[in-house]
Amino acid sequence: MAIVSKSVPVPPLVPVKRALLSVFDKTGLIDFAKALSDRGVELVSTGGSYKALRDAGLAVMDISEVTGFPEIMDGRVKTLHPAVHGGLLSIRDDADHQAAMSAHGITGIDLFCGNLYPFEDVVAKGADYATGVENIDIGGPAMTRAAAKNHAYVTVVTDPADYELVIAELDKHNGQSPIELRKKLALKAFARTAAYDAAVSNWLADQLDEANPAHRAVGGKLAEVMRYGENPHQSAGFYTTGEVRPGVATARQIQGKTLSYNNINDTDAAFELVSEFDPARTSAVAIIKHANPCGVAEGKSLKEAYELALRCDPVSAFGGIVALNQKLDAAAAEEIVKIFTEVIIAPEADEAAMEIIAAKKNLRLLLTGGLADPRAKGLFVKSVAGGLLVQNRDNGVVDDLDLKVVTKRAPTAQELADLKFAFRVAKHVKSNAIVYAKDGATVGVGAGQMSRVDSARIAARKALDATEAAGLTEALTKGCVVASDAFFPFADGLLSAAEAGATAVIQPGGSMRDDEVIAAADEAGLAMVLTGMRHFRH
Structure with missing residues (x-):
């Protein structure tokens, strides 16, 4: 079908005489209607x-009077008509x-006001499934797109949120809608x-269960325009997808400054990590800096x-960020x-704790x-030049894995508990x-x-620094996993x-040199378990 080009001037102002709501x-x-x-x-x-509108006493015409056709099929078909479009x-x-x-008795519609079924x-x-399908709007998007195309x-x-703006613009222009407003609202539509x-x-x-559909669409709603992105010369916005997952996007901010781009990124990383720890089993805290944990621990209390x-x-x-x-509670x-902390994120807080935090006005x-469910499915999207990388969320949990001891020495009960702990954390590093x-x-x-090997050496070096800072004489890594x-x-x-000083190791395995690594572990007296699952995080 040929596309016909209509080269007509775009009027700067258009009178609004009829509105479809x-x-x-x-x-x-x-x-708004009044x-x-x-x-x-x-x-x-x-x-x-x-x-x-009728119950509110307003003079309003039913759409069937415009189309000359009643609503049919439980309202599925009522606006898909030439008189409307x-x-x-x-x-x-x-x-x-x-x-x-x-020729067809069609009257122009100058303003369309519509929002969609809450799919x-x-x-x-x-x-x-049936309820989801029934809540897919058809007429609403069709009218919205038609009106936006003909802006x-x-x-x-x-x-x-735009109702007041529209009325103000109509008043400003004697009942006419300016092209700048129409363009802006068309973009939004x-x-x-x-x-x-x-x-x-x-x-x-x-x-x-279609992991890779032929076309993948990603959408979100603007939650906040940010001061800037990762750096001051980058513009940025925060968009929410509607996913009901506890975390930074759905949290209630009790106090503190507006979150920055980096705050949101780091807070998300912190909360996803701490959500790996069942609160019915243990108290856990994660401290994050630049999306990496600089300290994670379990304890008898949050403090x-x-x-x-x-x-x-x-x-x-x-x-840093504390999750x-x-x-x-007040003690924690x-x-x-x-110390200076940018953000604290938790499932809840008691009144005494909130009073303590309130003294630090800028602390969010x-x-x-x-907590976020670490086993839940979801999408992870990353942009690259000219495309998107889309994958499932890493929802592997160490407690669900079949751990395999491959060394002559098996880990002790304490070592095994620490190995599982360490692997939970490594997933988020x-x-x-x-x-x-x-x-x-x-x-x-x-x-x-x-x-x-550089990561191993850096971790050891930082452990020595922490040992010195704590005033200890024995390295924190002695007897660790x-x-x-x-x-x-x-x-x-x-x-x-x-x-x-490590005595036991947990790793996915799968190297061509696994036998050499296992032999080296045996020679060093280490216990080693393989998970069969890796956790690359880039």
Whole structure:
């Protein structure tokens, strides 16, 4: 089919004489419709919107009076009609379009106000397949796109937050809509339908267990325009996807400055890590700096866990993010505020703790209402030049793995507990990752190095620094365990860990030189277990 180009001037101002209002979310609808009616705009509406306007005493025409056709199929078909779409799509300054409107009795629609069935909310609450499908809006997106396409003549309003702006612009221009407003609202409309369709397609892909559909759409809603991105010369915005997952995107901010781009990234990393620890089993705290843990620990209380986590790297913890897996209490809060901290994130906080935090006005406190499920499915998206890398969230959990002892010596019960702890943490450390741990606390972390042996050496060096800072005479790594996020390609990294004082190691295995690495572990008297699962994190 040939695409016909209509080169007609775009009018700077368009009178708004007729408006079609068809919304699911009726927030502010009555006031907006009354304001339009008071300005001489004829109102047309559909279904529940029509009833709400009529019950409010407004003069309003039902859509069936426009189409000459009743709603059918339980309301599935009511606006998909030439009288509606001709009124939205007609080029007012085109003689042929005007002739067609006259011949078929079509009246122009100058303003369309619509929002969509709450598909995202419905499926986020766990709706079954049939309910999800029934909540896919068809007429709403069709009218929204038609009005947005024809923004040269039509004002499209998709967000109740814009109602006041539209009325103000009409008043400013004597009942006419300016082109700048129409363009801005058209952009917003297309972005909304794009995000809506993305939610539908991704849900269907998940329902059908289709890991890699032919087209992958990603959509989000602007939650905040940020001061800047990772660096001051980069612009940035924070968008939410509607995923109901406890964390930084869904948390309630109790106090403190607005979160920065880096704050959000680091806080997400912190909370995802601490969510690995079952709050019914243990208190756990993670301290994050630049998306890497500088200290993680379990304890009999949050205060004890925080003190152990801080001991691992007290220098890097300055200006870091603190995440807790249980309700923040006063004892833990008193310890945390002793050094400069950017953000605290926890499921809950008691009143005494919030009073302590309140004394630090710039300290952000976020409450999530729960922990993120480390086993839950989800998508992870990363942009590259000209494309997107899309993968499932890393939802592997060490407790679910079949650990295989491959050395002559098996780990003791305490070593095994520490190995599992260390591997939980290593999952959240940038590759190449090495984590030394002892008695449920990290004692050295090596992250993001180009070789695994360098990560092992850096982690050992930081452990010595922490030992000195704690005023201890014996290295924190003596008698510790070590976790590696991926296999040891050579025995050198393993031997570096042994030199640091490690007595047991956990790693995925899978190297061509596994036999050499296992032999080196046996010679050094180490116990080694293989997980069969790696946790690269880039």
